[in-house]
Amino acid sequence: VCFVELKKASKRVSCAKRFKIQKKVREHNRKLRKVAKKKGISRKPKKDIGVPNSAPFKEEVLREAEQRKQELETLKEQNKIVKQQERAAKRKKEKEAESAGDGPATKKAKKVIEESDVIVEVLDARDPLGCRCPQLEETVLKHEGKKKLLFILNKIDLVPKDNVEKWLQYLEAECPTFLFKASMQIQDRTVQQRKQRGITAVLDHSRAASCFGRDCLLQTLTDLANKKDAETMLKVGVVGFPNVGKSSIINSLKEVRVCHVGVQRGMTRCKQEVHITKRLKMIDSPGIVAASSNPGDVMALRSLQVEEKEESPLEAVRTLLKQCNQQHIMLQYNVPDYRNSLEFLTTFAKKRGFLQKGGVPNTELAAMTFLSDWTGPKLSYHSRAPEHQGLPSYLTDAIVTELRSGLDMDVVRKGNENVKKGVRFPNLASSISFNARGPTAGVLNVSELPKETITITAPTEADEKMDGTVNTEEVLPMRGYESFSNDALHFCHQRQ
Missing domain, CATH: 1.10.1580 (Conserved Hypothetical Protein Ylqf; Chain: A; domain 2)
Structure with a gap:
C-alpha cells in the first residue's frame, strides 16, 4: 500500500496582490488622518514622562504625592459616610411623614379600597386561609354594600384536585370565589406584539403557557361594568399578600405583560392602573404588610x-x-x-x-x-381545609347574600367546573402536607408599624463602587509615579 502525503497549500501571494493590499491600507490610513485633522484630534496621546531621575528634590515630590493620595482616600471615605448619613436621614424623614399620614405608603392599601368598586383578594391555593387578611376584608365590608369583595384562588395547578374542591366549597360559603391559573410565559409588552406573535408564531399550549379561569372572571367583571353608568368605568382593586400572583392575574387578563412579575417577593412597589377593556380597569397594588405578631x-x-x-x-x-x-x-x-x-x-x-x-x-x-x-410557582404543597363552623365576626348571612347579588352564580360555578376539567393537578403523593395557622393579621396603615431603627455603618467596598462620588477634579490618575509629573515640575520651579 502506497501512502501519498498531501502538501499543505502555500500562504504566499503574488507581488501584485501584496502591493495592492499595501496601497489600500495606506489610502485608508491617510483618510483617517485627514478626518482626525479636521476634528482636531491629535494623532497620538502625549506620554506622561513621570518624574525624571535628574529632577531636583525627587524624593520630596514623591513623598508629597503619596501624602496627597492618602488625603484623597480619606476624603473619599468621609464623603461616603456623609452620603450614607444623608440617605439615612432621608429615610427617617420619609418614615415620619408616612407616620403622620402624608406619605403614599400610609394609604397604599386603604387608598386602593377607596378608589375601587370591586375588591379582589388573591389567595394562594396552597395556603388560602393563611393568605386571608381579616383587617382588609373587614375594611371592605364596612362600606355597607357599596363595594363588592371577591376571592381568586390562584396557583391551583400546584395543589391536588380534592384539596382544591374542599377549599372552594369552604370559601364559597363566605364570598364568591373564582378558580384561576395564571399564565407564566407572557413576554409581549404591547398589544401589537401580541397580535404579531399570534400571526407568525406557533401557539404554545404547554402547562406553563396556558391560562385557566380567565373567561369566567372577565365575563363576570364585564357584566358588573355594564350595570354601571355608561360614562363610568368599573375599577377593580387587586389586593393580597406578597407573591400570591396579583400581577400575574392582571397580565393574564390583559394577555400582555403590563405588570412586572418575578419569583422574588415584593416586585410591585407602587400602585398601577391597567385598562383591560373600555369599561373595565384593574388596579395593581403592593403586597399587604404582615403584622409582626404573626407566627x-x-x-x-x-x-x-x-x-x-x-x-x-x-x-x-x-x-x-x-x-x-x-x-x-x-x-x-x-x-x-x-x-x-x-x-x-x-x-x-x-x-x-x-x-x-x-x-x-x-x-x-x-x-x-x-x-x-x-413562594414561587413550582413547589406543590397543600394545607387541609377546615370544617366550616360559621361565619367570621365581620360577616353575616345578609352580607353574604349582598356579595352574591349582581353576580350570576351559575356562570361562576360552571366556569370553575371547566377550570377543574382543564387543569392538570398534581398527585397527593407528590405534594407536601403543610399545617396552616389560620388567617394572617395585616397592617393597612404604616403608622401602626414599630419605629425603624436606622444605624450608620462604615462603608464597604461594594458601597464605594456604587456611590463613590469624590470630585474628579481633585482625584489624580494613579499610574505608578508617572501621574505626578505635573506636580513635580511645579514643585521644581518653586524650589528654583
Missing part, C-alpha cells in the same frame, strides 16, 4: 423580612420545616433523613452544588433557594 412560619411566607435582610433565611427555613411532614420533604427534595434544619440545608446545598471556597456548603444560599421554592 414565624406565617412571616416566612407572607412578609418581606428575608428579602429586606431583617430576618435570617436560616431561621425562616427552620420555622417552615416544623410545619411540614418530614417524609414529604425528603421525597420532594430527594434528601436522606435529617435531624434539624441545618443538617437538611447542608445536604440540600451539597446536592444542588452550592459550595463555597474549600468545599464548604453554602447553607444561606440553600435557604434562599428553599424559600423561593415555597
Whole structure:
C-alpha cells in the first residue's frame, strides 16, 4: 500500500496582490488622518514622562504625592459616610411623614379600597386561609354594600384536585370565589406584539403557557361594568399578600405583560392602573404588610423580612420545616433523613452544588433557594381545609347574600367546573402536607408599624463602587509615579 502525503497549500501571494493590499491600507490610513485633522484630534496621546531621575528634590515630590493620595482616600471615605448619613436621614424623614399620614405608603392599601368598586383578594391555593387578611376584608365590608369583595384562588395547578374542591366549597360559603391559573410565559409588552406573535408564531399550549379561569372572571367583571353608568368605568382593586400572583392575574387578563412579575417577593412597589377593556380597569397594588405578631412560619411566607435582610433565611427555613411532614420533604427534595434544619440545608446545598471556597456548603444560599421554592410557582404543597363552623365576626348571612347579588352564580360555578376539567393537578403523593395557622393579621396603615431603627455603618467596598462620588477634579490618575509629573515640575520651579 502506497501512502501519498498531501502538501499543505502555500500562504504566499503574488507581488501584485501584496502591493495592492499595501496601497489600500495606506489610502485608508491617510483618510483617517485627514478626518482626525479636521476634528482636531491629535494623532497620538502625549506620554506622561513621570518624574525624571535628574529632577531636583525627587524624593520630596514623591513623598508629597503619596501624602496627597492618602488625603484623597480619606476624603473619599468621609464623603461616603456623609452620603450614607444623608440617605439615612432621608429615610427617617420619609418614615415620619408616612407616620403622620402624608406619605403614599400610609394609604397604599386603604387608598386602593377607596378608589375601587370591586375588591379582589388573591389567595394562594396552597395556603388560602393563611393568605386571608381579616383587617382588609373587614375594611371592605364596612362600606355597607357599596363595594363588592371577591376571592381568586390562584396557583391551583400546584395543589391536588380534592384539596382544591374542599377549599372552594369552604370559601364559597363566605364570598364568591373564582378558580384561576395564571399564565407564566407572557413576554409581549404591547398589544401589537401580541397580535404579531399570534400571526407568525406557533401557539404554545404547554402547562406553563396556558391560562385557566380567565373567561369566567372577565365575563363576570364585564357584566358588573355594564350595570354601571355608561360614562363610568368599573375599577377593580387587586389586593393580597406578597407573591400570591396579583400581577400575574392582571397580565393574564390583559394577555400582555403590563405588570412586572418575578419569583422574588415584593416586585410591585407602587400602585398601577391597567385598562383591560373600555369599561373595565384593574388596579395593581403592593403586597399587604404582615403584622409582626404573626407566627414565624406565617412571616416566612407572607412578609418581606428575608428579602429586606431583617430576618435570617436560616431561621425562616427552620420555622417552615416544623410545619411540614418530614417524609414529604425528603421525597420532594430527594434528601436522606435529617435531624434539624441545618443538617437538611447542608445536604440540600451539597446536592444542588452550592459550595463555597474549600468545599464548604453554602447553607444561606440553600435557604434562599428553599424559600423561593415555597413562594414561587413550582413547589406543590397543600394545607387541609377546615370544617366550616360559621361565619367570621365581620360577616353575616345578609352580607353574604349582598356579595352574591349582581353576580350570576351559575356562570361562576360552571366556569370553575371547566377550570377543574382543564387543569392538570398534581398527585397527593407528590405534594407536601403543610399545617396552616389560620388567617394572617395585616397592617393597612404604616403608622401602626414599630419605629425603624436606622444605624450608620462604615462603608464597604461594594458601597464605594456604587456611590463613590469624590470630585474628579481633585482625584489624580494613579499610574505608578508617572501621574505626578505635573506636580513635580511645579514643585521644581518653586524650589528654583
